[in-house]
Amino acid sequence: MAKKTSKSTAAHSSINIGISDKDRAATAEGLSKLLADTYTLYLTTHNFHWNVTGPMFNTxxxxxxxxxxxxxxAVDPIAERIRSLGHVAPGSYAQFAKLSSLKDAPATPPKALEMVRILVEGHEGVARTARALFPIADQASDEPTADLLTQRLTVHEQTAWMLRSLLEE
Ligand SMILES: [Fe+2]
Structure with missing residues (x-):
């Protein structure tokens, strides 16, 4: 006889940290989008590190x-926050492609300043994804998620400014 197994949702419903199931699910969904955006931007930035050419190469x-x-x-704390909220962290290219608001890096490496422009857009896009989740975390008194979002917003907005400055004459 097969042993009676608990439903997959049982582990979720046994979590009692003072955040409702609904809020935990909504927050995990938003964090999954943030994870996908962050991972996509990571890969694009590494790609550009490999393929950049021109007089600004070294810089x-x-x-x-x-x-x-x-x-x-940054991807690890985001994924582990999803796990702390009782949900599964996405971690495949198929899932990331579905969840990410950012486009994949172009197959043919663009010119150096076009790379910079793509990265500015990427950091701004991740900032928008993080900011969209903030009200959900805030109303659920989910301070660890709000803190994580604050840290990520600071980095993405600062990096976007630094990259944007390279595009100005
Ligand atoms: Fe390298």
Whole structure:
């Protein structure tokens, strides 16, 4: 006889941290989008580190390395916050492609300043995804998620400014 197994939702409903099931689900969904955006921007930035050419090579190659390293380190706390809320963290290219608001890097490497422009758009896009989740976390008194979002917003807005500055004459 097969042993009686609990439903997959049982683990979720046993979580009692003072945030409703509905709010945990909505927050996990928003964090999954943030994870997909962050991962996509990480990969695009690493791609540009590899493929950048031109007179700004050294500056951009180094700058992109600092940026992709920061993004790589950021995906783990986002995924683990989803797990702390009782949900499954997405972690496949198929899921990320479905969830991300950012386009994949172009197959043919663009010129250096076009790379910078694409990264500005990327950081702005991730900032919008993080900001859209803020009211949900805030009304649920989900301070750890709100704190994580605040940290990510600070980085993306600052990085977008630094990249944007390279495009100005
Ligand atoms: Fe490298």
């Amino acid at each position: 951009l190659h180094q700058m992109f390395m600092v940026q992709y390293t920061e993004l790589w380190n």
